[in-house]
Amino acid sequence: MMKSSSTLVNKNTIDTIAIGGFDGMHIAHQELFKNLGKNGAIVCIETGYANLTPKSYRQEYTNYPIYYYILENIKKLEGIEFVKLLKEEFTSLKKIVIGFDFCFGKNRKYCIDELKKIFDGEVVVISEIKFDNYPIHSRHIREFIKDGNIQKANKFLGKEYKIYGVAIKGQGLGKSDFVPTINLRIDDFLLPKDGVYITKTYIDNIEYNSVTFIGNRKTTDNSFAIETHILNKDIHFENINISIKFIEKIRDNKKFNDFIELKNQILEDINYAKKYFY
Numbered sequence: 001m002m003k004s005s006s007t008l009v010n011k012n013t014i015d016t017i018a019i020g021g022f023d024g025m026h027i028a029h030q031e032l033f034k035n036l037g038k039n040g041a042i043v044c045i046e047t048g049y050a051n052l053t054p055k056s057y058r059q060e061y062t063n064y065p066i067y068y069y070i071l072e073n074i075k076k077l078e079g080i081e082f083v084k085l086l087k088e089e090f091t092s093l094k095k096i097v098i099g100f101d102f103c104f105g106k107n108r109k110y111c112i113d114e115l116k117k118i119f120d121g122e123v124v125v126i127s128e129i130k131f132d133n134y135p136i137h138s139r140h141i142r143e144f145i146k147d148g149n150i151q152k153a154n155k156f157l158g159k160e161y162k163i164y165g166v167a168i169k170g171q172g173l174g175k176s177d178f179v180p181t182i183n184l185r186i187d188d189f190l191l192p193k194d195g196v197y198i199t200k201t202y203i204d205n206i207e208y209n210s211v212t213f214i215g216n217r218k219t220t221d222n223s224f225a226i227e228t229h230i231l232n233k234d235i236h237f238e239n240i241n242i243s244i245k246f247i248e249k250i251r252d253n254k255k256f257n258d259f260i261e262l263k264n265q266i267l268e269d270i271n272y273a274k275k276y277f278y
């Protein structure tokens with residue numbers, strides 16, 4: 001199926017929609033999308049809290065066009081008004097796909113039964129999807145990421161957790177005293193717990209194996225940094241868009257007694273990552 005941007009699709013052809021916040025576009029969200037059919041679309045309610053796939057980054061994880069609605073603008077609607085809005089927006093609407101816990105409208109007082117009564121088309125309800133008996137939800141994935149439990153987060157996401165940022169100027173110490181790194185500024189995305197991670201880094205759509213450090217550089221200037229070292233390559237960039245996929249946490253951030261100790265540890269981290277990749 002071709003990827004359909006919402007700007008390219010004729011809204012009047014859309015006959016099925018899935019509704020929700022869809023931060024992370026995780027495994028359970030993808031189960032909903034399986035019911036969208038040929039002329040489906042995703043209606044994404046923007047809470048302002050999405051930080052796994054903020055803004056329009058969700059489109060990367062589906063071929064269906066996504067239409068964004070700001071929660072603040074629709075949360076006071078009565079049930080009838082909400083359904084009327086959907087039918088005005090999608091004039092061929094026949095089917096709505098939602099999860100077991102979907103509620104909407106003023107004070108979230110309208111849930112599945114009300115939707116079935118108000119909407120004159122089909123309402124498909126997906127029962128709670130779990131992984132190893134644990135319910136899959138964006139809020140749980142955020143907690144795994146905040147704990148550095150990347151492997152579990154990735155299992156729930158159904159893909160490797162990916163963040164986007166911009167390369168910025170560093171201290172200039174890496175290349176001379178440690179290993180070369182690309183320093184990053186990350187906005188909007190949830191950062192994994194401070195520490196060192198096995199990662200893949202994407203620059204100009206090229207994938208590089210890497211290790212990434214997140215945290216205060218306790219051993220040097222104590223300032224907060226996100227730095228990625230590309231394995232087996234000495235490349236340096238600034239002001240370029242970069243994305244990073246997290247694979248596994250290697251260790252916590254640490255203060256070392258001197259630069260030599262830190263350098264030795266960084267080399268060990270690199271070796272650990274190389275064993276994963278090669």
Ligand SMILES: Cc1cc2nc3c(=O)[nH]c(=O)nc-3n(C[C@H](O)[C@H](O)[C@H](O)COP(=O)(O)O)c2cc1C
Pocket residue numbers: 169170171172173174175178179180181182183196211212213216217218219220221227228229252253254255256262266269270
């Ligand atoms: C794989 C890796 C692990 C790192 N681990 C630590 C650490 O545990 N503690 C710390 O203070 N700094 C750590 N750093 C950050 C270094 O202090 C940092 O790369 C160095 O200060 C150079 O910074 P610059 O790129 O801004 O010049 C790590 C960096 C890398 C690449």
Ligand SMILES: Nc1ncnc2c1ncn2[C@@H]1O[C@H](COP(=O)(O)OP(=O)(O)OP(=O)(O)O)[C@@H](O)[C@H]1O
Pocket residue numbers: 019020021022023028029032097098099100101102126127128129130135136137138139140
């Ligand atoms: N585990 C799940 N099983 C089935 N449906 C789900 C599941 N999680 C979410 N949904 C459905 O997917 C849609 C999007 O939900 P939502 O954005 O609230 O996801 P979520 O992962 O539950 O997020 P949060 O943890 O922030 O509540 C809703 O229709 C919701 O009912």
